[in-house]
Amino acid sequence: MPELLSFDQIIHTSLVMRNLISLARKVAPTEAVILITGESGTGKELFARAIHSESRRSGGPFVAINCAAMPDSLLEAELFGHEKGSFTGAVASRKGRFEQADHGTLFLDEIGDMSLQAQAKILRALQERCIQRVGGNTLIPVDIRVLCATNRKLAEEVNRGAFRQDLYFRLNEVNIEIPSLREREDDLDPLIRHFIAYYNTKYGKAVRSISPAAFEILRRHPWPGNIRELEHLIHHAVLMTEGDTIWVEHLPNAALTQSYFLRPRDGDEEEDPGSVMIPLDDMEAKHIRRVLNHVGWNKTRAANILKVSRPTLDRKIDKYLLKRE
Numbered sequence: 001m002p003e004l005l006s007f008d009q010i011i012h013t014s015l016v017m018r019n020l021i022s023l024a025r026k027v028a029p030t031e032a033v034i035l036i037t038g039e040s041g042t043g044k045e046l047f048a049r050a051i052h053s054e055s056r057r058s059g060g061p062f063v064a065i066n067c068a069a070m071p072d073s074l075l076e077a078e079l080f081g082h083e084k085g086s087f088t089g090a091v092a093s094r095k096g097r098f099e100q101a102d103h104g105t106l107f108l109d110e111i112g113d114m115s116l117q118a119q120a121k122i123l124r125a126l127q128e129r130c131i132q133r134v135g136g137n138t139l140i141p142v143d144i145r146v147l148c149a150t151n152r153k154l155a156e157e158v159n160r161g162a163f164r165q166d167l168y169f170r171l172n173e174v175n176i177e178i179p180s181l182r183e184r185e186d187d188l189d190p191l192i193r194h195f196i197a198y199y200n201t202k203y204g205k206a207v208r209s210i211s212p213a214a215f216e217i218l219r220r221h222p223w224p225g226n227i228r229e230l231e232h233l234i235h236h237a238v239l240m241t242e243g244d245t246i247w248v249e250h251l252p253n254a255a256l257t258q259s260y261f262l263r264p265r266d267g268d269e270e271e272d273p274g275s276v277m278i279p280l281d282d283m284e285a286k287h288i289r290r291v292l293n294h295v296g297w298n299k300t301r302a303a304n305i306l307k308v309s310r311p312t313l314d315r316k317i318d319k320y321l322l323k324r325e
Contacts, residue, residue, distance in 0.1 A: 060104030086135020
């Protein structure tokens with residue numbers, strides 16, 4: 001059985017996430033079917049596991065299946081099991097995910113990618129609370145709580161005939177919509193610190209901070225892959241960092257810097273992208289020079305503002321040939 005995950009382990013400081021976790025905690029002890037929606041990489045399965053952990057079924061199994069990862073011909077047997085000899089290769093009877101989750105929680109991930117045929121069989125199992133194995137004739141009762149997740153907008157899928165309306169109503173007793181990382185900017189800093197600490201431990205590193213210029217790049221990045229993308233990026237940066245600070249050059253690719261210029265700060269005027277596309281080193285040099293000028297070239301104060309060591313600052317000054325004006 002996988003390790004239980006509590007809501008306290010979900011990294012957040014933003015109000016939107018506090019409110020969402022409060023809602024999830026209210027419905028976790030119930031038997032309500034919960035539809036968890038949100039973009040890929042936002043942490044839908046983490047929420048599902050936390051809901052299971054705080055439910056009355058926490059002592060039972062948590063069984064997850066990615067409904068988009070296999071074709072219908074395999075999905076039915078995976079969900080409902082099969083009897084010996086029901087198809088080529090079925091050398092023994094096998095329980096499906098519904099039976100494996102008995103007295104626990106079944107998590108149907110990416111349910112919006114299922115075919116209409118598969119949706120009909122899921123609906124029947126939920127309504128009758130029993131299943132029939134492939135190649136079998138016996139109805140097998142199952143006592144499960146169902147949680148679902150999708151990155152699709154199911155109401156729109158219903159309108160265009162790609163998702164059954166009756167199943168949508170059955171699954172959407174409670175909807176928990178997880179915001180994208182773009183919508184929870186307050187969580188960026190604690191998430192970065194969390195991933196730095198994790199990969200420090202994994203690789204024996206001693207990274208303590210991220211430079212303001214590098215952080216600003218991350219703050220303005222659109223994060224299409226959300227938290228999963230952030231984790232991969234910090235993983236790369238920690239591996240590339242030899243000192244105690246993640247600098248701009250440690251970020252994984254130059255394309256990331258486009259977000260620094262193309263996404264203005266709140267209240268900033270839009271800039272012409274063609275006029276601000278400069279190399280990474282130029283951007284970092286300008287930021288360090290700006291801080292040094294602000295403190296009258298007091299290197300100790302500048303290092304404190306930049307959250308780097310004095311030797312690191314000296315190295316950067318030498319690298320960029322910075323001189324007091």
